[in-house]
Amino acid sequence: MQTTGREDEFREYVLTRGPALLRAAHQLTGHPLDAEDLLQSALTKTYLAWDRIEDRNALDGYVRRAMVNINISQWRRRKLEEYPSDELPEVAAGHEAASAEVTSEVQEALERALQELPERMRAAIVLRYYEDMTEPEIARTLGISVGTVKSTVSRAMAKLRSALGLPR
CATH class of the missing domain: 1.10.1740.10 (RNA polymerase sigma factor, region 2, helix turn helix motif)
Known part of the structure; x- marks a missing residue:
């Protein structure tokens, strides 16, 4: 060629x-x-x-x-492959029940682990992750320094991971 x-x-x-x-x-x-x-x-x-x-x-x-x-x-x-809908699709009953059971077990284990934390650690975790407060807001609420909030949350998370068998 x-x-x-x-x-x-x-x-x-x-x-x-x-x-x-x-x-x-x-x-x-x-x-x-x-x-x-x-x-x-x-x-x-x-x-x-x-x-x-x-x-x-x-x-x-x-x-x-x-x-x-x-x-x-x-x-x-490009055409949309997903379209928004006002109605959610049906979820298989077996899957929903199994998922709810696992979620319930995890929540119970977390509640137990939280109850085992010292009061200040538990308060810092709840304010940070449940109430979504910033570190300065937590410091003002608990009357401690921001550095103390950081170290308290860090130690509390380590204890929770350990209690739940999660990697550090």
Whole structure:
């Protein structure tokens, strides 16, 4: 098979500039396989327009603009695969019961572990994670310093993890 000068010139361009153009495509798509597809589509358009591109120094710009345009077109063509609904789907009864049982067991174990904590630790944990208070708010509420809040919460969390058999 004999190649033309046009094909050789294009092949040389792709070989020398391909890696840099692929990095640009990856920045556009955020995914390596999508980037390869995008670059391939842009290079196809570039090859078809090769004879019309007079300034060979502008090739990178041409390919990048083609990638941006193709990427935008793909966004616009995408159809929603999930649609919002006013009604939630039915949940299998067996799954719901098993899930509720596990959740109940975890909650009971957590309640027991919380009750075993010293009063200040328990108060700091409840204020931080149940009441969603900031460390300065907890410090004001308990009349202690922010540093004491931090260390108390840290030690309390370590005790809770240990009591629940969770990794540190």
